[in-house]
Amino acid sequence: MVLKAVNLQKTYPGGVEAVKGIDITVEEGEIYGFLGPxxxxxxxxxxxxxxxxxxxxxxxxxxGIDVSTDFQKIKDQIxxxxxxxxxxxxxxxxxxxxxxxxxxxxxxxxxxxxxLLDLLQISEIKNRKSSDLSGGQKRRVNLAMGLLxxxxxxxxxxxxxxxxxxxxxxxxxxxxxxxxxKDMSIILTTHLMETADKLSDxxxxxxxxxxxxVDTPKNLKEKFGTGEIIQVQxxxxxxxxxxxxxxxxxxxxxxxNVRNSTFRIGSEDAxxxxxxxxxxxxxxxxxxxxxxxxxxxxxxxxxxxxxTGSELRE
Amino acid sequence: MKTxxxxxxxxxxxxxxxxxxRVVLFFTILFPLMFIGIFGIAFQTGDPSNTTxxxxxxxxxxxxxxxxxxxxxxxxxxxxxxxxxxEYLDLLGSVTFEDNETKIFDITIFDDExxxxxxxxxxxxxxxxxxxENFTTAAMASRRALFEGIIPLDWTIYPPxxxxxxxxxxxxxxxxxFTISYSVIDAxxxxxxxxxxxxxxxxSVYLDGGITSSGLTVFDFTVPGLVIFAxxxxxxxxxxxxxxxxKDGQFDRLKLTKMRVxxxxxxxxxxxxxxxxxxxxxMFAGAIIFGFPISTRILYAFIFGIxxxxxxxxxxxxxxxxxSSTEAASALSGxxxxxxxxxxxxxxxxxxxxxxxxxxxxxxxxxGIFDLIPARPAITALRVVLLTDQGMAGxxxxxxxxxxxxxxxxxxxxxxxxxxxxxxx
Numbered sequence: 001m002v003l004k005a006v007n008l009q010k011t012y013p014g015g016v017e018a019v020k021g022i023d024i025t026v027e028e029g030e031i032y033g034f035l036g037p038x039x040x041x042x043x044x045x046x047x048x049x050x051x052x053x054x055x056x057x058x059x060x061x062x063x064g065i066d067v068s069t070d071f072q073k074i075k076d077q078i079x080x081x082x083x084x085x086x087x088x089x090x091x092x093x094x095x096x097x098x099x100x101x102x103x104x105x106x107x108x109x110x111x112x113x114x115x116l117l118d119l120l121q122i123s124e125i126k127n128r129k130s131s132d133l134s135g136g137q138k139r140r141v142n143l144a145m146g147l148l149x150x151x152x153x154x155x156x157x158x159x160x161x162x163x164x165x166x167x168x169x170x171x172x173x174x175x176x177x178x179x180x181x182k183d184m185s186i187i188l189t190t191h192l193m194e195t196a197d198k199l200s201d202x203x204x205x206x207x208x209x210x211x212x213x214v215d216t217p218k219n220l221k222e223k224f225g226t227g228e229i230i231q232v233q234x235x236x237x238x239x240x241x242x243x244x245x246x247x248x249x250x251x252x253x254x255x256x257n258v259r260n261s262t263f264r265i266g267s268e269d270a271x272x273x274x275x276x277x278x279x280x281x282x283x284x285x286x287x288x289x290x291x292x293x294x295x296x297x298x299x300x301x302x303x304x305x306x307x308t309g310s311e312l313r314e
Numbered sequence: 315m316k317t318x319x320x321x322x323x324x325x326x327x328x329x330x331x332x333x334x335x336r337v338v339l340f341f342t343i344l345f346p347l348m349f350i351g352i353f354g355i356a357f358q359t360g361d362p363s364n365t366t367x368x369x370x371x372x373x374x375x376x377x378x379x380x381x382x383x384x385x386x387x388x389x390x391x392x393x394x395x396x397x398x399x400x401e402y403l404d405l406l407g408s409v410t411f412e413d414n415e416t417k418i419f420d421i422t423i424f425d426d427e428x429x430x431x432x433x434x435x436x437x438x439x440x441x442x443x444x445x446x447e448n449f450t451t452a453a454m455a456s457r458r459a460l461f462e463g464i465i466p467l468d469w470t471i472y473p474p475x476x477x478x479x480x481x482x483x484x485x486x487x488x489x490x491x492f493t494i495s496y497s498v499i500d501a502x503x504x505x506x507x508x509x510x511x512x513x514x515x516x517x518s519v520y521l522d523g524g525i526t527s528s529g530l531t532v533f534d535f536t537v538p539g540l541v542i543f544a545x546x547x548x549x550x551x552x553x554x555x556x557x558x559x560x561k562d563g564q565f566d567r568l569k570l571t572k573m574r575v576x577x578x579x580x581x582x583x584x585x586x587x588x589x590x591x592x593x594x595x596x597m598f599a600g601a602i603i604f605g606f607p608i609s610t611r612i613l614y615a616f617i618f619g620i621x622x623x624x625x626x627x628x629x630x631x632x633x634x635x636x637x638s639s640t641e642a643a644s645a646l647s648g649x650x651x652x653x654x655x656x657x658x659x660x661x662x663x664x665x666x667x668x669x670x671x672x673x674x675x676x677x678x679x680x681x682g683i684f685d686l687i688p689a690r691p692a693i694t695a696l697r698v699v700l701l702t703d704q705g706m707a708g709x710x711x712x713x714x715x716x717x718x719x720x721x722x723x724x725x726x727x728x729x730x731x732x733x734x735x736x737x738x739x
Binding site (some may be wrong): 049050052075076078082084086087088090091095098099100102103104105129145149276 | 316319320322323324329330331334335562563566567568569570571572573575
């Protein structure tokens with residue numbers, strides 16, 4: 001077992017309970033995702049795991065070592081990639097990496113840096129000032145710095161926040177490759193469903209400092225999904241009638257919600273239910289006011305809404 | 315070796331981060347140089363030597379020894395009374411500025427040192443000159459040293475040729491009047507006792523290094539203060555640097571490596587020292603353009619510049635312990651550094667209320683409230699070493715006071731900063 005937290009708590013001075021006693025175990029080679037809205041306690045948890053915050057209760061072991069007493073012993077084996085882009089803006093990518101390589105006392109730092117630059121596809125920008133990079137490049141530099149010491153356990157705090165889809169995909173591929181080739185375990189936090197879904201072997205859904213459930217993305221969707229989702233997008237101009245439509249749909253179907261002018265109805269048999277759904281909606285709006293109709297598989301977001309009773313907050 | 319490499323890269327990163335930010339470069343290099351330019355243009359030709367300095371004198375001279383011997387001067391005339399100190403004071407009173415006929419000193423004789431010093435402290439007088447009881451004896455000895463074997467007199471009755479005495483010049487060494495008084499008195503005294511420059515006294519009084527004391531300008535007097543002001547202007551950089559890494563998470567990130575906190579702090583200290591070491595010659599180069607006398611004594615500026623730089627780092631770290639954002643750090647350091655420069659006397663002399671009076675635990679020295687600003691004793695010392703020929707011998711008290719203050723601010727700064735920012739959260 002790589003990491004084991006039992007009843008881990010963090011209460012900040014002033015009485016704010018950021019983490020209210022979480023239990024998790026992370027196995028070797030696993031990518032463990034913390035999914036939750038901002039303020040759910042994800043970053044506080046990951047900072048406790050990485051030794052940056054002292055827990056106010058509970059136990060935490062990494063590689064079988066008690067972090068509260070022997071953190072120095074496992075420091076070499078962990079890597080931390082913070083949510084914010086943390087490096088010296090006025091240094092080049094290379095200068096930042098050289099500084100951290102020296103701080104980690106890396107043997108043959110040039111080799112290690114070159115390996116990471118290739119892995120994260122940022123070799124061509126190594127001599128550019130860090131402040132001049134694009135958002136995706138900055139994220140990858142941020143990640144490279146956390147990987148310099150070749151950690152056995154890597155903490156990624158919101159790794160793909162603010163990245164464009166292409167950079168996100170490069171990042172995911174890199175992370176996957178690290179786990180596959182380096183036998184690394186990863187704990188990541190994210191408020192992005194896609195990141196959690198694509199990257200995590202298991203997901204812990206966390207809200208208000210508590211873990212609501214832990215399982216694989218597939219199992220979560222199977223357990224909490226209702227098969228398929230009928231989505232009907234209406235013209236925004238008819239939003240005055242949304243409440244009445246929602247009321248009528250809810251009389252017929254159990255799992256109904258509306259967001260961004262789109263009604264989402266959970267269904268065991270979407271093909272059968274589709275005509276009934278449209279009949280109710282058409283009794284309130286004209287055909288022209290229906291923008292799009294689709295049938296989708298249940299997403300992690302649907303699971304999240306079911307478990308926490310709310311959408312992911314930004 | 316690894317520790318050294320780590321420290322080197324931490325140090326290098328700090329220097330790079332500082333020097334690659336244009337606004338920081340402006341405030342550390344160009345801004346102080348602008349002051350040199352402004353003061354240079356304003357005061358380079360504004361010679362304070364046009365103004366006669368009021369000099370208080372207490373004369374304890376006992377005159378020619380009343381021992382039954384008949385003493386003669388080098389022309390063979392019999393001398394008696396307090397002849398030599400009177401002659402000396404006449405000479406001192408007749409010394410004029412280099413470019414005009416204005417007398418440097420207006421001498422007032424006082425009966426006792428205490429009442430004279432009170433007037434000096436009130437700034438009625440620029441300095442107090444105390445002539446010792448054996449002034450004439452020393453003058454007679456110097457004549458014997460100069461003329462025995464040349465002029466046929468009975469030199470055996472004269473005091474031995476190696477007889478020496480000491481004149482005392484007292485006053486506020488942060489005042490330009492004092493600095494000028496000291497250097498002129500020193501030169502006149504040297505000339506009087508050696509007689510080798512009598513002809514030149516009154517026109518031009520030479521000190522070591524060929525500096526003409528009568529040519530001292532307000533600008534020359536201000537330059538040491540401006541050099542120290544340049545170093546004080548680094549306060550904002552230190553405070554912001556110390557806090558920035560705490561606030562943006564850089565320090566947390568570094569903490570997860572093998573870096574030691576001591577290495578991190580030392581890198582900040584040494585990088586600031588480097589910047590100061592660059593500032594000092596640049597400031598003097600600017601000053602020399604405006605007529606500041608070139609002298610090897612400028613090297614002393616590095617000693618006091620380094621001390622002030624260390625104290626600025628200590629104070630910067632101390633300030634960083636009281637703020638939680640880099641914006642607040644920048645504002646607070648600005649609020650502190652500007653009055654600090656004024657109170658330290660960087661631009662002109664400020665009154666300095668006494669904290670520890672002369673004659674108590676500090677012996678012949680006194681400690682003012684503003685002497686607790688390390689820049690103040692450093693500026694005083696720099697004025698003495700740069701504008702007079704006393705060298706370090708005349709400023710040991712200022713050196714040790716500055717050193718003690720550096721240690722004090724460093725310890726307090728690191729202690730409070732560690733307590734606020736470096737403890738596990």
